[in-house]
Amino acid sequence: MFTHIVSVKKGVSIELISILWMIVEAGMAIGAGLMAHSLALVAFGVDSIIELISGAVLLWHLTIEANGASLERVKRAERTSSWVVGIALLLLALYIVIASVDKLWTHQGAESSYLGIGLSIASGVIMPYLSRAKKRIGSEIGSKVLRADGSCSIVCAYMAWTVLAGVVLTALLGWWWIDSIAALALVYFVVKEGWEAIQEARGKEDACGCCHDDDCC
Template identity: 40%
Template sequence: MADKEREKCLKKAKKVHEYNFVYDTIEVVVSLTAGFTAGSAALVGWGLDSIIEVISASTLWWRLKGELEGISSEKVEKRKKITLYVIASSFLIVSAFITYDSVTKLIKEETADWSTMGIVILIVSLVINPILIWYKYRYGNRLDSEALKADAKDTFVCLYQTVAVLGGLLAVRYLGWWWVDPVAALLIVPYALKEGWEAFRNGRRITYNG
């Protein structure tokens, strides 16, 4: 890829992550507020996954900004490595919390309350996240960036969880299945751990001097 074309892709990828950061910050605030208010493990877990999105968007913006500013190739590689490690660590932390919260609610047989606010943000995310995934994969492939591809997978995790959480809340509301909410939250854990491990492995492969 020519230098000018790469610079153009870097700028566009950076802009995508700026939009991603703004939207996911809103998503975190709304989902956690709704989740804790309704006592929904699924909504809280979904909100925590959105925090990973905020972290990923921030670290990737930092990595892309560095390359655009012309920092050395060694520093670019270092930022790539840090970005992937941040993503991997975030997946692990969120997986641990979701597991603890969901198992606790299953043991106590706690039922989530209905949350209109939660339903609205879930539906909005069903529209926004596929768009973000498409752009992240596009620029990840064009820039040959494992960090961008990992972040796209992170957003896909969020999309997958959105469907599970939305289905869980509707099942609790209309079918009275109290256990669906924590189970819906647990469904995301295996996939999140898998993607976290992959991000960690990709980070380990990156080498640099200095």
């Protein structure tokens, strides 16, 4: 029992680190995106804000579990959070598609963003580390939701690498259209996250948010 509580507290710590990074990531991505007129960076930042909602509820869940309290109230909050996150992500995907098509139609490109390059590299390195830690601790305490959140973290890394490709090509080659293409590439990840969140909100037993492997289901 003591070992379990210690592991849960480790889960609280890693989730807190994840939330703090999401705050930094969201602020820097949106700021860099607005300065460079980069739809991909702004979309990446908005996705980070939405993920903050889910992360905050999970942190609450782990904190209550660490204190040995009932989880019934948290379960209700998780359902509500899943609805909010799912709908917000699907709306974000719709916005990305409309804005990308508009930019391609009107030949609007993004400017070089070295801040965006640095942020994308940092996210691409940090998120896989957080993913492994969440999955390991989730396995130790038998927490499906923490393992699933670890899978979400690796999805964030995929998104960071996609954004990195766009901002690097913009800086090196000046392709006006590549930012919109990179933004459209994010739609797959955003829609998948949004649909899985809605499935969780509906109480689907096999819904495993952001899963890309079998060990979180």
